[in-house]
Amino acid sequence: MFLIDYHTHSQLSPDADFPLAEMAAAGAAAGLREMCITDHYDRMKEHGGGFQPDYDWAPALAQYRAVLPTLPEGFTLRLGIEYGSAPVDPEYAQSMLALPELDFVIGSLHNRSEKLGGEDFFYGDYQNEGECYAALDDYFTSMERLVELPGCYDVLGHIIYPLRYMPQNITLDRYRERIDAILGRVVANDRGIELNTYNGRTIEPWRWVLERYRAHGGEQITLGSDAHFPERVGLGLEAGAQLLLDTGFRYVTTYEKHRPAMHRIEG
Ligand SMILES: [Zn+2]
Ligand SMILES: [Zn+2]
DSSP states (O other): OOOEEEEEOOTTSTTOOOOHHHHHHHHHHTTOSEEEEEEEEESBOSSSSSBOOOOOOHHHHHHHHHHGGGOOTTOEEEEEEEEEOGGGOHHHHHHHTTOTTOOEEEEEOOBOOGGGTOOBTTSSOTTSHHHHHHHHHHHHHHHHHHTTOGGGOSEEOOTTGGGGGSOTTOOSGGGHHHHHHHHHHHHHTTOEEEEEOTTTTOSGGGHHHHHHHHHTTOOOEEEEOOBSSGGGTTTTHHHHHHHHHHTTOOEEEEEETTEEEEEESOO
């Protein structure tokens, strides 16, 4: 299988501690053909509302350039970013993402809208069903805006993200029509989605999303583990690739300077 991990974090993410050299070595050891480092930048503050300070690319570029010459043959490393909350400040997103060296952007939404205080979905009283659905309503309203900003993402990040923090009886059933429309707009805007395995914990919940994306003619798709630790690089990718095959995909997508390239999953 042509395995890629297009969602990984290094010490340059506020919630990760490992140098890129260790993450990349783990990716090569896991048999990946290609990996992309996608450290976080969220425009919204995690708490308390308001914007984060502007991003400084210098450490990311320095770390990436230092690791490139150390990579084993046959293993490719790309420079990406996981950009959060583009819709709250699209102009800033576009200027920051114009970095010429940048290969790939995951457009994510980790935060509630400004109207609801802007806090990360990580925080919430999810024992309360009403609060779960209020958070999800807000989340998909933001995603409907993000999908129309194709300059701010190559793939939509972990579409099912808030479910990570919610009880199992909370599902996306009542959002299926809205998600279906979002997937159609991804295709119309010539962008992609990712299958995010959440370190191998989330495979099957993606099935209907993949089926609907396929039904719209969606082809651009990446696989990512969302690893924040070297030992988690690659987790769930084989199962994810198998699910892609089961749902009619034959290719995964990699990106160089935002240009998609398709690779047969089964060589
Ligand atoms: Zn994320
Ligand atoms: Zn992530």
